[in-house]
Amino acid sequence: MLDIVIEARKAALAPGMDVKRILPFRLHRMVGPFIFMDHAGPVNIQPQISSNIDVLPHPHIGLSTVSYLFGGQVMHRDSLGVEQIILPGEVNWMTAGRGISHSERFEDPAVLASGQLEMIQTWVALPEKDEEADPAFDNYKPEELPIFTDAGVWMRLIAGNAYGLKNSVKIHSPLFYMHIVLNKDARFGLPTEHEERGFYIVKGRIELSGVSYPAGQMLVFTRGVDPVIIAKEDSVLMMLGGEQLGPRHIWWNFVSSRKERIEQAKADWAAGRILLPPTDNLEFVPLPQDKRAQGNPPPEALS
Structure with a gap:
């Protein structure tokens, strides 16, 4: 489900x-x-x-x-x-x-x-x-990352394994991460080999079981569910998941x-015990003074 x-x-x-x-x-x-x-x-x-x-x-x-x-x-x-x-x-x-x-x-x-x-x-x-x-x-x-194409579907494996694709990106636990482009009316399914799976709609709109979902939403599924994803317009998805840790x-x-x-x-x-980049060490982000519980990242969270 x-x-x-x-x-x-x-x-x-x-x-x-x-x-x-x-x-x-x-x-x-x-x-x-x-x-x-x-x-x-x-x-x-x-x-x-x-x-x-x-x-x-x-x-x-x-x-x-x-x-x-x-x-x-x-x-x-x-x-x-x-x-x-x-x-x-x-x-x-x-x-x-x-x-x-x-x-x-x-x-x-x-x-x-x-x-x-x-x-x-x-x-x-x-x-x-x-x-x-x-x-x-x-x-x-890009040439190190396998690409698969089918009618109305283009996908690149960023890391891990899915749909029979693998690459050499070094990972530490079972996972998959993919960039997927769907033409309007294309149909697509989730990989079945992973415990938890989800996809984020970067652009476009998709339909699932008669319900339409726009860009800016992530849909998350557990193992055993094999929905049919229908692109209602040209769409871009980032699909990811894997073993829960x-x-x-x-x-x-x-x-x-x-x-x-x-x-x-x-x-x-x-205390300065984590070194700065040697060619970018004249400024840095100080430790936030956020006092909330550790389970809630402050809005300054960086990537």
Whole structure:
């Protein structure tokens, strides 16, 4: 059955940069191991204020961030010394493990002013055995990601396995993540091999069991349900899911199976024990003074 429909909510990522926040949601915090999902753009910002939306260096623990662009470009710099221009169709998978910091800067004002920038960012929680793994960053080019086409259907496997497709993106638990484009009237189904599955409607409108769902909604399903997805207009979906990992605590940019580990990460960032990117270390995001329960991320949550 359809477990839940999640409406994207507006969240402020930076001054002048609002995003659609899909996960976490208070009634359904994760889909498989995916614990966070933001949809940014299309962004249309005047050049004189473009520097205001840069995401300054900030920390993560206990998760992998996944950046996927539909258009535009982003400059990634992290505390491992990696500098990577993120381009459309690539997979940029950063595993925080025991701790990493990174920045995301939008260094081409023309891209922002033209409305080209559009991206999805997700966090994938790590299994307990990998929460303290060494941090890492990997960039995968579009040609490394398998594509399948059929009548009215185009899909790219971003990570994991689904529909008989696999790729070499390094993951830590069973999951799948896909970019799917459907032409009007195309029919599509969910992969059946995963415990929990969902899809976010980026563009367009789909129909399921006679009910129409617009862009900006995520639909989540459990195993054993095989609905027929009908595109009522040209549509773009981000489909994801996998094995559930158990409860996770999330506060700001920190994810862990243990509350005390979140507290340690807060202290480490405040004390400067998590290094800054060596080529982007003149400014950073300070630890928020948010006092809410650790189960509720403050609105400043960054990706």
